[in-house]
Amino acid sequence: LRRLRFRVAYDGTDFHGWQQQPGLATIQGALEEIISLIEGKPVHVTGSGRTDAGVHAQGQVAAVTLTNPIPPVNFRKAVNRLLPQTIRIRDVEEAPLDFHPQFQAKRKTYQYRMFRDEVCSPFVRRFVHHYPYPLNEAAMMEAAPLFEGRHDFTAFAASDESDQEKPSKVRTIYSSVLERGVDTLVYTIVGSGFLKHMVRNMVGTLVETGRGNLSMTDVRRRLEPGCGIRPGPTAPASGLVLISVEYDSPDPNSRDPAASSDSSAP
Amino acid sequence: LRRLRFRVAYDGTDFHGWQQQPGLATIQGALEEIISLIEGKPVHVTGSGRTDAGVHAQGQVAAVTLTNPIPPVNFRKAVNRLLPQTIRIRDVEEAPLDFHPQFQAKRKTYQYRMFRDEVCSPFVRRFVHHYPYPLNEAAMMEAAPLFEGRHDFTAFAASDESDQEKPSKVRTIYSSVLERGVDTLVYTIVGSGFLKHMVRNMVGTLVETGRGNLSMTDVRRRLEPGCGIRPGPTAPASGLVLISVEYDSPDPNSRDPAASSDSSAP
Numbered sequence: 048l049r050r051l052r053f054r055v056a057y058d059g060t061d062f063h064g065w066q067q068q069p070g071l072a073t074i075q076g077a078l079e080e081i082i083s084l085i086e087g088k089p090v091h092v093t094g095s096g097r098t099d100a101g102v103h104a105q106g107q108v109a110a111v112t113l114t115n116p117i118p119p120v121n122f123r124k125a126v127n128r129l130l131p132q133t134i135r136i137r138d139v140e141e142a143p144l145d146f147h148p149q150f151q152a153k154r155k156t157y158q159y160r161m162f163r164d165e166v167c168s169p170f171v172r173r174f175v176h177h178y179p180y181p182l183n184e185a186a187m188m189e190a191a192p193l194f195e196g197r198h199d200f201t202a203f204a205a206s207d208e209s210d211q212e213k214p215s216k217v218r219t220i221y222s223s224v225l226e227r228g229v230d231t232l233v234y235t236i237v238g239s240g241f242l243k244h245m246v247r248n249m250v251g252t253l254v255e256t257g258r259g260n261l262s263m264t265d266v267r268r269r270l271e272p273g274c275g276i277r278p279g280p281t282a283p284a285s286g287l288v289l290i291s292v293e294y295d296s297p298d299p300n301s302r303d304p305a306a307s308s309d310s311s312a313p
Numbered sequence: 314l315r316r317l318r319f320r321v322a323y324d325g326t327d328f329h330g331w332q333q334q335p336g337l338a339t340i341q342g343a344l345e346e347i348i349s350l351i352e353g354k355p356v357h358v359t360g361s362g363r364t365d366a367g368v369h370a371q372g373q374v375a376a377v378t379l380t381n382p383i384p385p386v387n388f389r390k391a392v393n394r395l396l397p398q399t400i401r402i403r404d405v406e407e408a409p410l411d412f413h414p415q416f417q418a419k420r421k422t423y424q425y426r427m428f429r430d431e432v433c434s435p436f437v438r439r440f441v442h443h444y445p446y447p448l449n450e451a452a453m454m455e456a457a458p459l460f461e462g463r464h465d466f467t468a469f470a471a472s473d474e475s476d477q478e479k480p481s482k483v484r485t486i487y488s489s490v491l492e493r494g495v496d497t498l499v500y501t502i503v504g505s506g507f508l509k510h511m512v513r514n515m516v517g518t519l520v521e522t523g524r525g526n527l528s529m530t531d532v533r534r535r536l537e538p539g540c541g542i543r544p545g546p547t548a549p550a551s552g553l554v555l556i557s558v559e560y561d562s563p564d565p566n567s568r569d570p571a572a573s574s575d576s577s578a579p
Contacts (some may be wrong), residue, residue: 056432056434056436103435103436123432127432133435134435166402166403168401169324170440174436
């Protein structure tokens, strides 16, 4: 037995999210189907966390246990040859048999893109949320760093999970920045882990700030434990990309061994 | 009667090119269908030139004659609402009744992108030609400017047109440059006009240079009148984008009133 760890990029537009669901096109489902062909029997692919329907990834991390001794480079080529072009394995390496992409993840980076021009470019339309309406972008940029630090993010959980006290909704956000590109607002967030819908609810909150419906104080109040504020609005999935997932060494990218991880997807 | 001139961007992946063809999805066909709905009777949309199946545009220029007095901004909104999201009208303005986007075009800019990494990113796959094989990129960069100047481009015409002496295959190339991005080779060419398949045949010739199959002398020979060299190979359509079309003033972008234009697409 051996364990392979790999990075996956995908255009989530035409998929029902990461998680395998019978009869639906999903990223995990597609990977398991193809890798099972190579292994000659059913395999289970574990990811660093789910991504919702329509959410994209540049650097999702996943792992699979195999008996097939195929070299990692050949594994990547064989799987990519059989996968749809909207899913690509970027690189593959041998990992410890107990490597778990979800429980051992230390830090994740997400990006959310809002296309601000009146007419949305056909070249980026699959990877942005088109929002051409007036926004106080300066207020949004001021609000974005309020999320930084260790907070109870219950008010940013998926609405179907925000009522449950357990598991803990405390997470650490290392960086939360909104920047202006030529025609795009780019929100980049780095954290120890993310609740389901958390990034999309944060973006939704920033948009409400930009629309003048929420003040800095209103945003801060949502981070107070027991604030009781209902999550939302949830920004559309199309603008969200999982950029990278970091682990402790031997992964040289890992920078914060003390950070905690979790299972849910924004 | 009035004439509207507009810029169109499109993702050509799922279209059978610009030119209207019964029963096939084309850019011109889609525009004519939607604008006819607004006008209440069939209209004819004229473009600056055809683009082949799978070729994209950021700034194709087209025009249509209407009786409907709809303001240009509303025209853009109405047409964009009905078009597929892969085609977008970027802007619209009133033009002289005799404005002809093809015959009056003075200068066109095309870009061709080759994705060089082993694994093609799902985020750009629709807009590049994935070519992960070894290439002498320095030789290609050296060869690219050889196309500049006024030449007989018969050896770069579509093979079904290169035998015909008329119309003239002489064109002026103002700029022909190959540059390296992080993972992409970007070829940018500006010319007075382009023969059918011309840019794709130039890129194919550059690739042959990069593979060591053609020398600088071989490339130069293809520009000699009556060289008799058969065109090709033709690079795939997916990497090609029509960036912009320029006209004489009143278009402030126009810079070369002496240049000639033509009807064909690269």
